[in-house]
Amino acid sequence: MAELNISERQAGDVTVLDMSGKITIGEGSVALRTAVRRMLEEGNKKILLNLAGVNYIDSSGIGELVSSYTAINKDGGQLKLLNLTQKLQDLLTITKLLTVFDVYESESEALSSFN
Amino acid sequence: MSSQGPHEMASPILSVLGMTGVTVDHTELRLPSRLEAVAEGATAIADFLNRTGVSEEAAFGIDMAVREGIANAVIHGNKLDEAKLVTVTVTKSADTLEIIVRDQGQGFDPGAVSDPTAAENILKTSGRGIFFMRNFMDEVDWTVLPEGGTALRMIKKL
Numbered sequence: 001m002a003e004l005n006i007s008e009r010q011a012g013d014v015t016v017l018d019m020s021g022k023i024t025i026g027e028g029s030v031a032l033r034t035a036v037r038r039m040l041e042e043g044n045k046k047i048l049l050n051l052a053g054v055n056y057i058d059s060s061g062i063g064e065l066v067s068s069y070t071a072i073n074k075d076g077g078q079l080k081l082l083n084l085t086q087k088l089q090d091l092l093t094i095t096k097l098l099t100v101f102d103v104y105e106s107e108s109e110a111l112s113s114f115n
Numbered sequence: 116m117s118s119q120g121p122h123e124m125a126s127p128i129l130s131v132l133g134m135t136g137v138t139v140d141h142t143e144l145r146l147p148s149r150l151e152a153v154a155e156g157a158t159a160i161a162d163f164l165n166r167t168g169v170s171e172e173a174a175f176g177i178d179m180a181v182r183e184g185i186a187n188a189v190i191h192g193n194k195l196d197e198a199k200l201v202t203v204t205v206t207k208s209a210d211t212l213e214i215i216v217r218d219q220g221q222g223f224d225p226g227a228v229s230d231p232t233a234a235e236n237i238l239k240t241s242g243r244g245i246f247f248m249r250n251f252m253d254e255v256d257w258t259v260l261p262e263g264g265t266a267l268r269m270i271k272k273l
Contacts, residue, residue: 025186026150058182067240086176094250095243096232099155 004028004054006035011089011111014046015039016082020053023061036068037078045077046114050107052083062095069101078102082110125199132242134183137208140167144203146185148193148218156185159216167207169273176251177212177271184216184267190216209273214252222259239263 004021017035022028039047049065057065065081072079080102084092092098104110142163146152160181164174185201193199199219206213227238231243248255254270 025153058179058186059247060186062243063240066238069240070240074129076140095246096237100237 002027002031004031006031008035011107013046014048014111014114015044016048016050016107018050018053020055021065022056023054024056024058025060029060029064032064032068036071040071040075040077045072045075047072047077047079048082048107048110048114049079050082051085051088054085054088057088057091062091062097065101066097078114080104080110081115082107140207142205144205146189146201146203147193148189148199148201149188149197150186150195152189153182153185156201157182162202162204163205163207164212169207169212173212173271173273174221177214180248180251180255180269180271181214181216183247184214184269187244188216188218188220188265188267192220192223194220207273212271212273214269214271216269217260217264219264221261223257223265225257239241 002021004019004023004027007018009016009018017039018031018085023032036047039045047068049068069079082104084103089098089103092101092103102110104113142159144156144159146156146226157178161174161178163193164177169177181203185203188201189195193201202217203214204213204215225245228245229242231237231239231246236242245255248267248269251271252269253272254268256268258268260264
């Protein structure tokens with residue numbers, strides 16, 4: 001069983017990645033990195049990470065979120081986060097990253113926010 | 116991976132003082148230096164915490180810290196050399212949990228670790244492991260071992 005499952009869907013010109021499992025050192029982090037890299041290669045520059053099903057993240061996983069964010073921004077795109085669990089929100093707060101990312105609790109609001 | 120199950124032992128110091136009957140639970144893991152060892156070690160320790168009645172809230176933080184400690188030992192200490200071991204010992208008394216993670220690497224200077232929440236570091240993709248350990252545990256320190264390697268010691272007050 002994969003550590004992190006990612007399924008992809010389109011909502012207008014935004015690609016939503018629905019994720020479930022763990023974003024941790026090794027397999028989980030690599031799965032996220034691979035998915036985001038593929039998005040960039042395909043020219044998808046508006047990406048919404050739906051983290052409702054992410055039940056665990058470690059510092060490597062946080063690092064991978066940051067890496068994805070900077071890679072997409074560098075390419076002129078936007079990456080936003082949706083449905084953070086309380087624990088993930090707490091981790092982003094203590095690492096002072098909650099104000100770096102655009103974070104949403106409603107998918108419709110998140111989708112409307114993309115330029 | 117091999118592990119000893121927890122066993123009860125009376126502290127020799129407390130026995131001298133006539134305070135026998137104090138329960139201390141202990142377990143030790145030996146992990147090969149590969150990434151999979153992080154989850155293996157964390158799962159074994161989570162089982163130990165569950166068996167010894169540690170609260171779910173405390174166990175969550177300990178789990179976060181343990182994963183970071185083992186990952187650092189595997190990656191930075193032992194450089195993913197599977198011939199080198201990471202040894203983890205966990206000792207629980209009534210009000211304290213002590214975790215020691217030993218690697219067989221070249222030593223470590225905790226003073227050289229930068230603050231990942233500083234503005235100039237906030238978008239770095241690594242460097243948050245020790246920050247997490249310090250956030251979730253009450254004491255975190257390192258000792259360079261005379262035989263080589265580093266011992267990371269973390270304490271959680273229960």
